[in-house]
Every structure is written in C-alpha cells, then in structure tokens.
Amino acid sequence: MEGLYRIVNLSRPVIYIIITVAILVPLLRPLGIPIVVGKDVQNFYNLVNNLKSGDVMWLDSHISLSAAVECVPQMVAIAYHAQSRGVKIVMLAMSADGQPFAERLLQEILGRGAKYGEDIVYLGFVPGGEPGVASLMADLHKTVPNDYKGTPLASLPLTSKVKNAKDLAIVVPVTSDATAPDYWTRQIKPYPTVALTMASQASLWPKIQPYLPTGQIKAALNGSRGAAEYELLIKRPGQAVGSMDATSVAYLTFVVFIILGNLAYHLKPKGKTAEGGAKS
Numbered sequence: 001m002e003g004l005y006r007i008v009n010l011s012r013p014v015i016y017i018i019i020t021v022a023i024l025v026p027l028l029r030p031l032g033i034p035i036v037v038g039k040d041v042q043n044f045y046n047l048v049n050n051l052k053s054g055d056v057m058w059l060d061s062h063i064s065l066s067a068a069v070e071c072v073p074q075m076v077a078i079a080y081h082a083q084s085r086g087v088k089i090v091m092l093a094m095s096a097d098g099q100p101f102a103e104r105l106l107q108e109i110l111g112r113g114a115k116y117g118e119d120i121v122y123l124g125f126v127p128g129g130e131p132g133v134a135s136l137m138a139d140l141h142k143t144v145p146n147d148y149k150g151t152p153l154a155s156l157p158l159t160s161k162v163k164n165a166k167d168l169a170i171v172v173p174v175t176s177d178a179t180a181p182d183y184w185t186r187q188i189k190p191y192p193t194v195a196l197t198m199a200s201q202a203s204l205w206p207k208i209q210p211y212l213p214t215g216q217i218k219a220a221l222n223g224s225r226g227a228a229e230y231e232l233l234i235k236r237p238g239q240a241v242g243s244m245d246a247t248s249v250a251y252l253t254f255v256v257f258i259i260l261g262n263l264a265y266h267l268k269p270k271g272k273t274a275e276g277g278a279k280s
Contacts, residue, residue, distance in 0.1 A: 015257060022253040026245030030237045033245050040212065041229040044219035047170065047195060048078065053086030055169035056162055061091065061098035061105070067176035067201040072101050073227040073240035074199040075174040079105055081234045083114060087169075088158050092123035092144075094132065095177070099125045103148075117156040124148030130183035137165035137187055165191040174199045181207045185216040195219075199226070 025031075051057070059079060063071045082089055091106065093099040106122045114120050123144050126132060135143040140162060141153050153159035161167060171194055173180055181198060188196045195218045198208055202223030211217040221230060227240035 019250065019253055022249045023246045026249050027243065030241040031245045031249070033248050035225075035229055035232060035241075035244060037229045037233060038226075040220055040222065041226050041233065044197060044199075044221055044226075045081070045230060045233045047197065047219050048081050048087070049085065051082070051085055051087050051169055054088065056088045056090060056158070056167060057082050058165075058168050058171040059089050059091040060171075060173040060175070061093040061102035062095045062173055062175040062177055062180060063093075063098040063101055064095065064176040065097045068097075068101060069243070070201040070223045070227065071174050071176060071199065073224065073238055073243075074221050074230065075101065076105060076108070076238065077227055077230045077234060077236065077240070078172055078174070078199065078221075079109060080112075080236060081230075083109055083112060083119070084234070088118075089120040090123065090159065090162055090168075091120060092126045094126055094128070094173075096125060096127075098174075117151075118158055121153070121156055121159045122148050123153075130179075130187065133183060133187045137191065139164055165194050168194050170195045170197060172197050172199065176201050176204065178204060178207060180204075181211060181217065185211055189216075 026033075048057075059075065059082075061075060063075075079089060079091075089109070091102055093102040102122065106120065109120055110116060124147065126136070126144055128135065132143070140159070144153065146152055147156065147159070153162075165171070165188070168191075171184070171188060173184055175198065180200070181204070184196060184198070188194055196216065197219045198217050199221040200208060200223070202225070205220075205222045208217060208220050208222075212220060221227060224240050224243050228244040231238050231241050
C-alpha cells in the first residue's frame with residue numbers, strides 16, 4: 001500500500017507542471033475535442049454560407065483589448081468563411097483597440113490571395129458610436145471619403161459600388177460594446193434587405209438574445225465557445241478551438257487530481273502527513 005501511496009501522492013511542483021503542460025499543449029496544437037454546434041452558430045454559418053459571390057459584408061472590429069481573446073477568433077473565422085465564398089468585405093474599426101486587430105486580419109486576407117480594392121477595402125479607425133453608424137449607413141462616401149491609406153473610396157472598384165447600407169448584404173459588428181445591440185438594431189431598421197448579425201464577448205449575450213427571436217438580429221456568435229463552434233463548421237480549427245480544448249483538458253486534469261488526492265488520503269500510512277513526511 002505504501003508503494004501505491006507514493007505514486008498517487010504527487011508533490012506540488014509536479015502538480016503545477018502537469019497542469020501547465022495540460023493547458024499549453026492544446027493551446028499550441030488544438031486537439032479538436034468534439035463540440036456540439038448550437039443552433040445560433042449554425043444559423044450564423046448558414047447565413048454566411050448562403051451569400052452569393054460578389055455580395056458585400058460590412059465587418060466592424062469594435063473590440064476592446066480585454067475582449068480580444070474572445071472576439072478576434074470570431075472575426076478571423078467569419079472573414080475566412082466570407083472570403084472562401086467569394087464575398088467582398090468592407091472592414092473598419094469603430095474602436096481604437098480594434099484597429100490593430102483589423103489591420104492584422106487585413107494582412108491575413110491579402111496573404112490568402114485577396115486583391116485590395118476589389119475583394120476587400122479597409123476604412124481604418126472610424127469613431128462615432130451610434131451617430132457614426134447612422135451616418136455610415138446613410139452615406140458611406142460622405143462620412144468616410146478615403147480608406148486607411150488616404151485613397152478615395154470612389155476610386156476603388158469595391159467601394160465605388162457601395163454608397164450606403166442598401167448596397168450591403170450583411171452587417172457583422174464584432175463587438176465588446178454593451179450598447180451595440182441596441183443601437184445597431186435601431187440604425188439598420190430602415191434597411192430591411194440587410195441582414196444584421198453580431199459576434200460578441202460572452203458577457204454581452206444577454207443583451208443580444210432578445211433580438212434573435214424577433215429577427216432584428218438574424219444570427220450571433222457567443223464568446224469563445226461560439227468562435228470554436230464556427231471554426232469547426234468551416235473546418236479550420238484555430239485559437240478558439242485551442243482555448244476550448246485547453247479548458248476541457250484542464251478540467252479533466254483537475255478531476256484526476258481530486259481522485260488522486262482522495263486515494264492518497266485513504267492510502268496514507270499511519271504516521272505520515274499528506275505530503276509524505278512524518279507527523280510532528
């Protein structure tokens with residue numbers, strides 16, 4: 001019994017090392033642990049998948065740094081799916097924190113063969129909240145005459161044809177702004193042909209949910225879990241799947257340690273402490 005006790009009575013440093021490895025391995029190399037895809041994510045996927053080649057997506061990187069771990073994988077997966085379907089993308093950042101993530105995504109999209117000005121246009125940082133959204137939807141060229149490099153939108157093949165929201169097929173705010181669901185539903189209402197969707201950090205989900213049954217928001221992604229489900233649907237496991245794998249493996253590791261701890265307690269020889277030393 002004492003030999004078995006020595007095996008299950010792990011020291012603290014060993015426990016910490018095992019937990020660290022259990023979390024890092026799935027983050028660095030996603031395992032693809034099966035995840036049940038929910039109805040909301042499936043609806044979002046179907047909506048993007050049914051877009052026609054040449055349709056235009058409005059993609060807003062309205063992300064805070066604290067929400068980036070949840071929202072950036074959503075934005076990357078959505079953009080990848082849209083590009084694979086031949087959907088054109090007009091992208092902007094309506095938060096200062098969201099700007100570097102949008103610029104990084106732009107480079108990824110261009111690296112996959114997209115042509116700037118034809119397949120994607122990036123407007124840069126466009127502040128303004130709800131008044132800004134209202135102005136952009138009503139008259140894009142008047143609100144933002146140039147792209148992030150200073151090139152007139154009217155001179156770019158894609159944005160020369162996008163004058164207002166009527167020229168969009170779908171709007172996708174990827175946001176950590178708690179007021180975004182309310183003001184986006186208000187400002188998109190005059191444009192019934194545009195599908196409003198939303199991707200957000202998990203804490204915003206209660207704000208989004210009431211708009212889904214009414215159809216004001218057609219589909220939405222909820223935090224890292226929503227991003228992971230979407231990555232699996234597009235068959236491109238990435239950061240979100242890795243984070244879900246790491247969470248699952250970490251929980252399983254904790255359960256194993258609880259079992260080992262109980263075994264160590266019951267197998268502990270008399271006169272030994274839980275750490276394996278003699279009682280004082």
